Amino acid sequence: MLTLLTSMYLVMRTVSSRAEPIRVLVTGAAGQIAYSLLYSIAKGDVFGKDQPIILILLDIPPMLPVLDGVVMELQDCALPILKEVIPTDKVEVAFKDIDAAILVGSMPRKEGMERKDLLKANVAIFKTQGAALDKYAKKTVKVVVVGNPANTNCLIASKSAPSIPKENFSCLTRLDHNRACSQVAMRCGVSSDQVKNVIIWGNHSSTQYPDVHHAKVNLQGAETEAYQAIKDDAWLRGDFISTVQQRGAAVIKARKLSSAMSAAKAICDHMRDIWFGTKEGEFVSMGVYASGNSYNIPEDLIYSFPVQIKNKTWKVVDGLPINDFSRAKMDATAAELVEERDTALDFLSQ
Template sequence: LKVLVTGAAGQIAYSLLYSIANGDVFGKDQSVTLVMLDIAPMAGVLEGVVMELQDCALPSLKIALQVTIYQQIYEVNLTLVISTTTVEEAFADIDYAILVGAMPRRQGMERKDLLKANAKIFKEQGQALDKFAKKTVKVLVVGNPANTNCLIALTAAPSIPKDNFTCLTRLDQNRAQSQIAARLGVSNDCVSNVIIWGNHSSTQYPDVAHASVKCGDTESSVVSCVKDDNWLNGEFITTVQKRGGAVIAARKLSSAMSAAKAICDHVRDWHFGTKGDKWTSMGIYSNGSNYGIKEGIIYSVPVRIAPGGAFTAVTGLSISDFARSKMDETAEELFGEKLMAMEFMS
């Protein structure tokens, strides 16, 4: 597998790259070529990241094939690490593209400002995917606003199937899951089938109406265990919706460690598949057939994934009037972002 991580000199990648190189995402026995891309001014930082991967003393690591001024290639028994600032090389024949690199959200920054700054980046990366990557490439967009950046990249890569593009809402799912687990005093892995509907923004709808919690051999609904609809329909939702902003306010930087963990979770599930009747949330292209969401946006829904990556949206879930209003609100925001994006792309 050839795996590209953009923004490889940034703070999210700093937590992410070790997990990929160590086999935590694709398995310990899977051969991986890890490609790290960032802008030319970050070439020295990329060199330092490669040094750190060496210094992790991973069992399979061995050193250096080739060194040039902007590029270093290190050979490993299981992992080949390529750091580059050249788009043509970075996107060539890749199997996975994890598009982390983007203008970061700063405190007080509006989403419109963020979208304008990133529209050009993701248009160019979509074009690079279209021109250089395998047509089977799986693309995960992380850089915010992730849903609309994903739509931009997808639009710029017409030769790649739309279902090969997803955006990250697993971080929101993990945040929601951890809030429920803390409320009930159970471990995080006891909570399953939380849903994130819509946009990775403050309009997203974290939904536990179909979620369950397992204690011992007993599995019960989250709603029946929490026994507090006011909390579930109020503070719980707003906490998850505003968690990214709360992290920025506290750290003066956006989420990094938790974002890297969520990326690993997302890609691992996309590669190996979900288990049994469990599902996960992913931002996918809306074709107009799921839960009344109109065609033409990247919208987070629950999906089940088969080994190898083919996913299907979970259908037939009952939707309350409250949920419907929340789902429509976040869809409206996404259509508004789409209009802005098309303007910025022209």
């Protein structure tokens, strides 16, 4: 019996080792978020330990020498599932037949730059990348946009890739989701895996609404509503929200650099959930196309909702009761997104 089981295991290992490599693109690949991200992807934390990967690394021409160093490091990691690394500054190479795209690179806001100037610069970038997705990528490609303003950049990329389903595009609000989980966990004196179903509504900006009205905390084996576990409404409606909203700025102030490590972890969480699905009875936060939702969010936005994922397809968790406090917060972040969208679409049409 043992011999038979051993033989079956060896056959399964042989079959899995023959799996076709998937092509995974990371843009802004010479940057610090990618530096924290690429190792996790290449060692199997995202797409599985037995899934061979071809990593395509896209960046702008001045960053190619840095990218060469990143390639050398990936080679030196001697990772068994990493079959090839392709550094490039050409979209026709980067987007060719890709299965997954992680769009990290964007124009950062510089001192003295107005928000509309930031939007204009990023519309140009994500219009080009969306068109490249449309022309070169597989129509099944899963795209996550990280570069800020992430929601609106994601919308522009989607609109510029009309042959790829809108449902294939999402933007990263998982970092905010993870931050909210961590704050609740620390407040309750438990590990973060004992907290589930927090929600980030809206924009990945300071107007986002971290909501724990539907969250649960496991306290000594008993699942308890977060509000009941914490017993401090003033904190939950005040400092908790502002801490999550302003966490990125706080990290920059302390570290003098952006939150690359936690962002990379959140990207891995986000894409792994797309690939393998969410746990039964749990939902996560993800910026997705707002259409036909039950929360009266304007359509034609990329808005962060609670979602459940199965078979690589997300579905908004509809029908959660929303109180007046939450309604006001959700509407405020939606209004910001509408303004961003309208400004960006003006630039897109120029």
